Amino acid sequence: MTDYIIIGQGLCGTFLSYYLHKAGKKVIVIDESQPFSSTKVASGVINPVTGRQIVTTWMIDELLPFAWNAYSEIGKALDVDLISERNVISFPSSQQMRDFYDRRIDEKNVYLANIEAADVKYNPYFTFLFGAVEIHPVYLINLHYMLKGWRKQLASENLLLEEAFHEEQLKVFPDHIEYKGIHAEKIIYCNGINAYQSPYWENLPATYNKGEVVIVDIPDLPQTNIYKFGSTTLVPWYDGLWWVGSTYENNYTDAGPTELFKRRKDEELKFLLKQPYTIIDHIASIRPAAMERRPFVGLHPVQQNVGIFDGMGTKGCSLAPFLGKQFSDHLTQQQPLLPEADVKRFQKILSGRFSKAD
Ligand SMILES: Cc1cc2nc3c(=O)[nH]c(=O)nc-3n(C[C@H](O)[C@H](O)[C@H](O)COP(=O)(O)OP(=O)(O)OC[C@H]3O[C@@H](n4cnc5c(N)ncnc54)[C@H](O)[C@@H]3O)c2cc1C
The missing domain is CATH 3.30.9.10 (D-Amino Acid Oxidase, subunit A, domain 2)
Incomplete structure (x- = not known):
């Protein structure tokens, strides 16, 4: 039995799988390599000011030191300078x-x-x-080196499926999920814009x-x-x-x-x-962005075995490490999520097609 299946290994899937793996959880990452994913095309800049009116970026005083430590740590683990x-x-x-x-x-x-x-x-x-x-x-x-390094590490531990995820093969039960014969506690969507096609997330204001x-x-x-x-x-x-x-x-x-x-x-x-x-x-x-410019993090309000870590918009480099750690702590130690990022803020629209009995 696997603890978590993670769909996608961009910035979001990399940080979430890294922190869950570090917490001793078994993860399987499913990623179909795409040469022009958002993370691969991004310049990789964390800029503390933003916009035409040059305002200080949301939460940047906290995000800058966190990012420095997070990329340094993962870089050390992968033996490459990332920041x-x-x-x-x-x-x-x-x-x-x-x-x-x-x-x-x-x-x-x-x-x-x-x-x-x-x-x-x-x-x-x-x-x-x-x-x-x-x-x-x-x-x-250095995003390309991070993606490559972590991918290699996952593959060496047999934790990577290099293929496309097919929604129709996912079965969600009250206490676990199954996908192509893999039994896991939860599945987390980190597949960028493709997550917005999933019946679980299609109603998000993305x-x-x-x-x-x-x-x-x-x-x-x-x-x-x-x-x-x-x-x-x-x-x-x-x-x-x-x-x-x-x-x-x-x-x-x-x-x-x-x-x-x-x-x-x-x-x-x-x-x-x-x-x-x-x-x-x-x-x-x-x-992959959110209309109100705050990410989508957390578990589905009705289907608690299905989660999402997505919607980073233009700020993936600074938000993914911080929120990835927070989401990992939420999953493994029931720590709270940042309310502005918690996907439960969309409880009403997400619950629509799923009744508690599903
Ligand atoms: C031009 C440009 C410049 C940018 N510059 C910056 C910047 O300087 N600083 C910054 O902070 N942010 C920047 N960004 C934003 C940043 O790239 C994103 O916030 C971040 O990369 C999103 O990461 P992600 O993991 O959510 O998505 P992605 O990087 O898109 O990763 C999703 C992963 O899921 C995989 N996948 C998708 N569907 C499936 C499927 N069905 N089955 C299996 N795998 C699947 C994809 O192959 C991919 O590996 C920029 C973006 C662009 C486009």
């Missing part, structure tokens, strides 16, 4: 944005500082009109948020900082390349990379960069 501290050098794209930054600096936001003489330092690389602001500390996560990215070679730009120009961010990527993105689209007709995005990014880079560059690749994915 590094960086700066974001942000170049406001308008006077209005510059004013927002200045207001937050005046309010003594601890994560922001004006950069004096930004012209001297950054003129050789970029065209910018409204000075520059430093955001610090910002963490950069959204699908598309992000497109180009991967760029800029040989003469040192990979020390992350650079931000309005909604366009340049993040050090693998093999010395740069991740340049992204979009935030809730209405899209094409889930894949589009020519229009590539053309626009190319034009933007032509204007911003004073160094030669080449677009090497172009990728896209859909962020």
Whole structure:
């Protein structure tokens, strides 16, 4: 008998299975590898300020130290460096944005500082009109190495099924679940946007948020900082390349990379960069998100053997470690979940099609 079946090994499935495994529970992870899952396309940045009005990210004072420890710990277990501290050098794209930054600096936001003489330092690389602001500390996560490392570990312990999960083969009983001959106490959906197709979760107020990215070679730009120009961010990527993105689209007709995005990014880079560059690749994915921007964590209000850990939106890198630990403690030690994230807040709409007698 297995304790937990976990569907999906993105950020959510990785952290939840890691913490449950660490707590001595037997987990089986079912993951059909997809080259462009949200976690694989993400830049891996944890930024303490967010949005057009430059507000401090939800819960960030707690999330930053937790994330540092969590990625360091899992990195040590997998023998790979997963987290590094960086700066974001942000170049406001308008006077209005510059004013927002200045207001937050005046309010003594601890994560922001004006950069004096930004012209001297950054003129050789970029065209910018409204000075520059430093955001610090910002963490950069090596997501691909984490996914690969944990996958290898799971496989070596025979805890990974590399295949698609088929909902119709799941049988839920009052005290356990069965899937393809595996008996488990509970099953937890960590399969990103696909969880929203499940009859257990289809009524959640979820959204699908598309992000497109180009991967760029800029040989003469040192990979020390992350650079931000309005909604366009340049993040050090693998093999010395740069991740340049992204979009935030809730209405899209094409889930894949589009020519229009590539053309626009190319034009933007032509204007911003004073160094030669080449677009090497172009990728896209859909962020699993929640309409009210708070994740979905916990057990189904009627089917207590079925759970979900999903809906991280744009903040998976900081939320998944913190909430993954919390969910693991909830499952193994009955610790409470953060009420804003607990899926029980949707008790009414989730209970609809399931009666207690099911
Ligand atoms: C362009 C872009 C940039 C981003 N940048 C950042 C960032 O800088 N910082 C940040 O914090 N967040 C960022 N995000 C958001 C972040 O990627 C997500 O919050 C997070 O990765 C979601 O993780 P997940 O595990 O829920 O989903 P996913 O990463 O989608 O993982 C789901 C897993 O389930 C598997 N799966 C799905 N269906 C099935 C099935 N039926 N059977 C078996 N397996 C299945 C998939 O293969 C996948 O491995 C970004 C997202 C995008 C798209």
